[in-house]
Amino acid sequence: VKVGGKAPISVQSMTNTLTTDIKGTIKQIHSLEDAGADIVRVSCPDENSTKALKEIIPDEVALGVRVSGSDWVKGGNNEDELVEFVIELNKIGCNFVDVTSGQLDPNQQIKFKPGFNLPFSKKIMDSTNISTMAVGMITNPIQANEIIASGSANLGHYDDGMSKLR
Secondary structure, X not given: OOOOOOOOOOOEEEOOOOOOOHHHHHHHHHHHHHXXXXXXXXXXXXXXXXXXXXXXXXXXXXXXXXXXXXXXXXXXXXXHHHHHHHHHHHHOOOOEEEEEOOOOOOOOOOOOOOOOOHHHHHHHHHHOOOEEEEOOOOOOHHHHHHHHHHOOOOEEOOOOOHHHOO
């Protein structure tokens, strides 16, 4: 599915079933596809839901999971826990992770700057065999390509500003 730029508008939706209800979730995914959804998101609030994905997502469909590299607060998640979590995701068939961070705690102290999430993406790449997509203040395709060329991520997601106009 092409997204952004001059690509046609893509429709996305999200299931509202319990992901552990495998038959119900698959039925809802097919209903959303029939209604025209190009992208269907599935929530995995716990380990059993995450494990259920293996039965829900066909092998020929890439499975990506958004992970948080840091909570940016003392006592929050750390890089070692992140790597451990990504390794477990890979065991259940996750093909890539979208590495973001923060914006979950009012006490966070994020130092926003271009590439502020790259260390988390790089840590995953250096410690696992799973592909990463970096996000966060990536504002043009040249910057995204530089991130890939530097080995900090396999994919770079950039916001061209158009998303604010849609």
